[in-house]
Amino acid sequence: MKYKIAEIETKIKNSLISLGFEIDSVTINPSNRPDLGDYQFNGIMPLAKKNNQNPIEIATKLVELIKEYPEIKDASVAGPGFINLRFNDSFLIDFLNDSLEDITINYNLGINKTIFLDYGGPNVAKILHVGHLRSANIGEALKRLCNSVGCKTISDVHLGDWGRPMGMVILEIKNRYPDLAYFKEDYNGEPVDFNITNADLLELYPIATTKAKEDENIMEMARKINLDLQNKHPGYYALWKHIVEVSSTEVKSIYKDLNTSFDLWEGESDNCEYMDDTLKFLKDKNIIIESEGAQVINVSEPTDTLEIPPLILVKKNGAVSYEATDIAAIWERTNKYDIDEMWYMTDKRQELHFKQVFRAATKSELVKPELKFVFNGFGTMNGPDGKPFKTRDGGVMPLKDLLDMVTEECEKRLMDSISENRQEIAKTVAVAAIKYADLLPFRTTDYNFDIDKFTDLNGKTGTYLLYSTIRMRSLLKKAQENNLLFNKMEVLKQESIRKIIIAMLDLKRIIKRSFENCSLNEICEYLYKITNLYNNFYAEHRVLTEENKEIQASWLALTKAIYDNNSYLLNILGINIPEKM
Ligand code: ARG
Numbered sequence: 001m002k003y004k005i006a007e008i009e010t011k012i013k014n015s016l017i018s019l020g021f022e023i024d025s026v027t028i029n030p031s032n033r034p035d036l037g038d039y040q041f042n043g044i045m046p047l048a049k050k051n052n053q054n055p056i057e058i059a060t061k062l063v064e065l066i067k068e069y070p071e072i073k074d075a076s077v078a079g080p081g082f083i084n085l086r087f088n089d090s091f092l093i094d095f096l097n098d099s100l101e102d103i104t105i106n107y108n109l110g111i112n113k114t115i116f117l118d119y120g121g122p123n124v125a126k127i128l129h130v131g132h133l134r135s136a137n138i139g140e141a142l143k144r145l146c147n148s149v150g151c152k153t154i155s156d157v158h159l160g161d162w163g164r165p166m167g168m169v170i171l172e173i174k175n176r177y178p179d180l181a182y183f184k185e186d187y188n189g190e191p192v193d194f195n196i197t198n199a200d201l202l203e204l205y206p207i208a209t210t211k212a213k214e215d216e217n218i219m220e221m222a223r224k225i226n227l228d229l230q231n232k233h234p235g236y237y238a239l240w241k242h243i244v245e246v247s248s249t250e251v252k253s254i255y256k257d258l259n260t261s262f263d264l265w266e267g268e269s270d271n272c273e274y275m276d277d278t279l280k281f282l283k284d285k286n287i288i289i290e291s292e293g294a295q296v297i298n299v300s301e302p303t304d305t306l307e308i309p310p311l312i313l314v315k316k317n318g319a320v321s322y323e324a325t326d327i328a329a330i331w332e333r334t335n336k337y338d339i340d341e342m343w344y345m346t347d348k349r350q351e352l353h354f355k356q357v358f359r360a361a362t363k364s365e366l367v368k369p370e371l372k373f374v375f376n377g378f379g380t381m382n383g384p385d386g387k388p389f390k391t392r393d394g395g396v397m398p399l400k401d402l403l404d405m406v407t408e409e410c411e412k413r414l415m416d417s418i419s420e421n422r423q424e425i426a427k428t429v430a431v432a433a434i435k436y437a438d439l440l441p442f443r444t445t446d447y448n449f450d451i452d453k454f455t456d457l458n459g460k461t462g463t464y465l466l467y468s469t470i471r472m473r474s475l476l477k478k479a480q481e482n483n484l485l486f487n488k489m490e491v492l493k494q495e496s497i498r499k500i501i502i503a504m505l506d507l508k509r510i511i512k513r514s515f516e517n518c519s520l521n522e523i524c525e526y527l528y529k530i531t532n533l534y535n536n537f538y539a540e541h542r543v544l545t546e547e548n549k550e551i552q553a554s555w556l557a558l559t560k561a562i563y564d565n566n567s568y569l570l571n572i573l574g575i576n577i578p579e580k581m
Pocket of ligand 1: 346
């Protein structure tokens with residue numbers, strides 16, 4: 001099955017060729033003057049200019065040909081050479097029925113690349129905050145979008161589980177619990193009864209890092225422990241594993257609430273297993289240079305307008321850098337998998353880091369030249385005041401608290417009649433509210449957290465979309481209970497329905513642009529638009545009591561098509577639809 005709009009575009013292209021023009025491709029767009037046409041073609045003016053001809057004359061000739069297409073009811077020339085197109089009802093009906101039969105016609109672009117996605121990026125023993133929320137939301141949605149357009153994906157959480165802070169945390173634990181078996185000289189790997197919780201770790205982490213920063217001796221001890229850890233000192237290594245386990249369990253449960261999952265649960269520590277190989281490879285390539293005691297790779301390019309500093313691989317003190325970790329990760333990934341593109345979803349403030357890493361990997365031929373690196377940086381979620389999001393006492397807002405806060409708000413807005421699973425439903429609604437608000441602005445745009453706005457049942461919100469979609473579902477359920485048909489549209493009588501199907505025709509292009517821009521904002525806008533259009537229709541028609549059975553079946557088919565697409569799109573956004581709300 002084909003994409004209907006693309007078929008018309010091809011026909012217009014062929015008509016233009018038959019009129020003697022050379023043209024590679026034609027695009028038509030939804031009309032911004034619906035009173036004049038459903039879609040419009042704006043390509044005549046540039047074509048006329050290129051061929052030094054009168055645009056109106058070309059447009060007039062083309063319109064005569066277009067009028068003959070079976071899809072077209074009418075075509076006309078407007079202004080300096082715009083062409084307005086009006087579709088036949090049967091064309092719209094066929095499109096709706098095709099998409100009822102196979103929903104993927106609106107999504108599958110036939111792109112079959114393998115895309116590796118690096119998102120999440122939580123840090124062991126450290127609080128999961130709102131920055132990690134955006135990485136999870138955007139990364140997960142992009143993964144689902146990649147899958148729906150036809151790509152294979154490999155996702156990795158890229159756990160921050162390695163480096164000096166681990167030494168600091170172990171040192172702090174050692175101070176507090178010096179008698180733990182992990183710290184015995186003769187520790188030989190036996191299980192240790194040590195009930196440290198995630199809350200303990202979160203409390204301990206800032207204390208441990210502050211102490212080290214304030215006292216050079218403590219820092220030195222932490223460094224030493226970290227070095228021993230990296231050399232797999234049995235006690236430290238076992239304790240570290242224990243900490244990673246406690247942290248990961250908590251993080252996994254939050255990701256589960258956020259419908260976020262990963263194929264790989266790799267950490268920086270896993271990547272660092274390949275550090276020696278990676279460094280050796282880079283040395284053999286002769287691109288590492290010594291600079292002020294550090295080992296660096298020059299990654300600047302003559303065309304840079306802003307200077308890109310050298311990438312520091314190994315620091316003066318012998319420790320490998322965050323950059324080196326990412327390069328080792330690339331080494332590991334490209335050795336294990338056949339990857340076409342590697343996407344990273346982090347705060348846009350990490351852009352320079354990734355630019356350096358990508359350049360170093362490409363320049364050193366660590367990756368095949370066709371491998372495409374994509375940095376999908378995102379803006380910050382700020383507090384309602386537009387300043388970085390903080391708790392009332394000025395601390396970093398833990399993700400869990402944010403989720404709980406929004407869940408509580410959503411619970412208040414649930415129907416009173418819901419008693420079973422009330423808490424769970426509230427959580428599902430809260431996740432929808434958070435995700436939709438998070439994915440609605442263009443990826444790089446900052447936005448302000450506003451709990452009332454995000455959970456408003458009548459706004460451009462996840463809650464509004466859920467509510468409307470659930471209502472579609474219950475209408476279909478009632479229709480089913482009454483043995484009414486809804487698998488096919490037969491007639492298209494109302495203007496409001498034409499508008500809905502015309503909006504639906506644009507979906508595939510929106511999917512394509514979202515994939516190209518690696519941003520979900522257009523999908524969010526589309527969902528809101530189509531849902532509104534449908535709700536207007538719903539308010540005006542009594543579907544279940546309609547007496548004309550042909551019309552009723554068509555209305556139900558429309559409802560089913562919108563419901564299916566809404567569910568599909570909400571799923572791409574990582575949003576689940578509760579039973580009721
Ligand atoms: N753990 C990092 C942080 O919290 C994010 C990791 C991003 N991914 C990467 N491959 N470096 O800032």
